Amino acid sequence: MIQINENYKKLQASYLFVEIAKRVAEFQKKNPDKSIIKMGIGDVTKPLPEACLKAFHDGVDEMAGEASFKGYGPEKGYEFLRQAIAENDFHSRGVSITANDIFVSDGAKCDTGNFQELFSNSSRVAIPDPVYPVYVDTNVMAGRSGVAKGSRYEGFQYMEGSEANGFVPGPEGVEADLIYLCYPNNPTGAVATKEQLQKWVDYALKNKALILFDAAYEAFITDPEIPHSIFEIPGAEKVAVEFRSYSKTAGFTGTRCAYTVIPASCVVWDAEGNEYSLQNLWNRRHSTKFNGVSYPVQKAAAAIYTEEGKAQVKELIDYYMNNASIILKKMKEAGFSCTGGVNSPYIWVNTGRDSWETFDMILNKAAVVLTPGSGFGQCGEGYIRISAFNSLENVEKAMDRITKALKS
C-alpha cells in the first residue's frame, strides 16, 4: 500500500490568504459599487524594466535560429549571468563571491524551501516569529517538527520579534543547527545592522551552525550603514548561505529568476565529524532535481546589471519606496508605532488591537485590504502589514480612506 509522508498531516492549512479572499469577496458582494484597494499581497505592479524587456525579446529571438538556439543550459545558470551577479551584487560591495559560488534558480521560494533537504532530520531549527511561512512549512514536511499547538509547531525554536528588540531577535538563548534569518524582513520590514549580524555569524562559527539568509528585499535598503549581504560580515563565508531574488527588485514575480550563494569555504559535517563542501552538496541536489532557468529569462535577468538596467531598477525601487514613505508618514501621523517602510517595501503597524479586527474595520470602512499580522505567527498579533507595491494613486487614495476610517 502506498503510504503518505505522515509529516504532511501535521501541516496547518494555510488559512491566511484564503480567509482574506473570503472576507474580501463577502464585502464586495455586499458593496458591489465599492472599489477595493489591495495593499495586502507582496506582489509588484509595475512593468519589467525596458532593458530587461529588450534582452528578453533578444533571448527569444536566439531561440529562432539554428545556430543561436539554446537547448539544455548549465543547471547552475549561464556563466554570463553568474559573472554579472558576482561583479555587481558582491565585488562592488567588497565581497569576494565568485561566479562559481552562485546557483541561478527559478525562485527564492523554491530555494529557501528546498535547501533544508541537504541536512539531517535531527537538525535543530530556529525560525523567526513573525515569519514568511515557507521556512516553517518545508521543515514540517521534512519531519523536523512535532505536532502543531495553536500557530506553532513543537520542536522548532521560535526567535521572537517585538518592538523591544526592533524585530531583530539575537542569538541569546538559541540552540540551533539551522538558522533562518530574513533582512530586510518580511513581514516586519526590519533590517539588521552589521553588529547584529556579526553576533549571528559568531554564534554559527562557535556552534558549527548554518545560517540561511534570505535577502530577497536587499534592493530596498536605503541606509548606507545597513549590509546588503550577510557576506559583508567577516566569517559569514564559512557559515552562511544567501538567497536573492529579482522578484521585487526588477518586478520578476511573474518572470521567475533568483539565485543562491554558497561560498566555496562553507562546510558542513556528517555524523562522524567529516567535513563536506556545502557547495558540492547543493550542486548534487540542484543538478539532480532541477534543469536550469529558461534561457530568455536569464538574458532578461542579466540586463538588470547593464547601465540602463541599473538605472531603470533604481527608478522602480524609488517609486515603491516613495509609496512606502507616504504610508509610513500617514500611519505615524495617525499615532501608530511602525517598523519598516525605510529600508523595506513593507510597513508593519502596531494597531493596538486584534489583527483581524483591524483588518475587518479597514475593509468595511475604507475598502482597503491589509494583511493581518497574526497570519505570520503568534508575535504578529496586534499588527498589520501594509505593502507599498501599488500605484502612487492607489496608495494616496488608500491612505486617505484609512485616515478617515480611523477618525470616524
Place this chain on the structure above:
Amino acid sequence: MIQINENYKKLQASYLFVEIAKRVAEFQKKNPDKSIIKMGIGDVTKPLPEACLKAFHDGVDEMAGEASFKGYGPEKGYEFLRQAIAENDFHSRGVSITANDIFVSDGAKCDTGNFQELFSNSSRVAIPDPVYPVYVDTNVMAGRSGVAKGSRYEGFQYMEGSEANGFVPGPEGVEADLIYLCYPNNPTGAVATKEQLQKWVDYALKNKALILFDAAYEAFITDPEIPHSIFEIPGAEKVAVEFRSYSKTAGFTGTRCAYTVIPASCVVWDAEGNEYSLQNLWNRRHSTKFNGVSYPVQKAAAAIYTEEGKAQVKELIDYYMNNASIILKKMKEAGFSCTGGVNSPYIWVNTGRDSWETFDMILNKAAVVLTPGSGFGQCGEGYIRISAFNSLENVEKAMDRITKALKS
C-alpha cells in the same frame, strides 16, 4: 553542529557524462582536425516552432504594459494553458482529464524528482533497469535505499529490461508501492502496449500501489495502437500520475515547461488506512515549494496547441523521426539487433560487446559520440544509445562514418 543528510553519502558520483566528456576531450586533443559528431546527449537542436516564438514575444510584450503586466501567477499554471492541455492532450484521445488535474511546472525532471517527497520513506520502490538516473538518485537522497553495490542500490527492486521481454518488464515478481514506468522509454526507445500497461494498472489496483508514469516522449509515438497516456488504460485514473514535457516535443529543453497530471480520483493512504487525495497533497507541496512558470513561457507553451503550433510541432517530430529511421536502418543493415527508433527518438543497439569498448571504437574510428548503455544501469551493458536529435546532415555523415568504422 549542522549535519548532512547522510543519504547523500550513498549516492554514486554521476560518472557517465563526465567520463564521456573526458574521453571526447582527450580524443579531440589528439585529433584537433577531426570534426566530432555528437549523437549521445538527448538534447534537441532545432529552433522553437514559429507559433511558440510569436506567443513568447507576445507574452514578453504584455510584461511591458501597466495593465497587461503579470506578477505572481497561479502556482498550478494559468487556466488558459491547463485548459488547452486537457482538451488537446487528453479529451482528443477520449481521456477525461480536467484542467484541474493538471499542474504546470518548469520540467519533468523536477516533477519526477520531487514527487516521491509525498510518500513514506518506507515505501517499496520499483525502478526499471536500464533507466533515467533521476528516479534512482532522488529516492536514494530521500533514504529509501541501502548502500550501493556496483551500479545498484540495496532496497530497490530493479525491473530488468532485456530483448526477451522487449525491454518492457511486467509486474510478475514485483512487490512495490511506488512504481516508475517510462514509455516511450529512455534509453531503450521501447513502448508499452495497452495490454502491457493494463497489467501494471491491475497490479496497482490490487496492491494499492502508485504508478509514476513518465511520458516525456509520447509525441514520438507513430504506431496508432500504442497508448500516449496511461490514462487511456481503464482504472489508471485511480492509481497513476503522469509526467509530460515540452522539452522534446516542441524543443523546450532550454525554454523550460512541463506538466504533471493527477486525476481527482487518485487516492493514497496514511498508516491507519485513511484515504487522502493525491491531487490535494501535491497541491500543498507545489504551492509551498514552487511559484509557477514564467508567464511568457506559459504563453509559448499554449501556442503548441494552436493549429499552426500543432503543424509546426509535427514537422519537428517528423524531422527527428526521419533521422531515427535512418539510424535504425543503418544499424540493422550493419547486423545489429535494435530497439526503439520507431516510436522514439532513441535507438538502442545491441553491439554484442562491452558498452565502453564500443564507445571508444566509434569515437576513435568514426569521431562520433554515442552513449554507452551501461551508464543507464546493469542491464544496459552491451548496448549503446544513439539519439536522433541532430541535423539530417550530421546523422547521414555519422552513419556513413560508423558503417565504415565497423567494416574496417
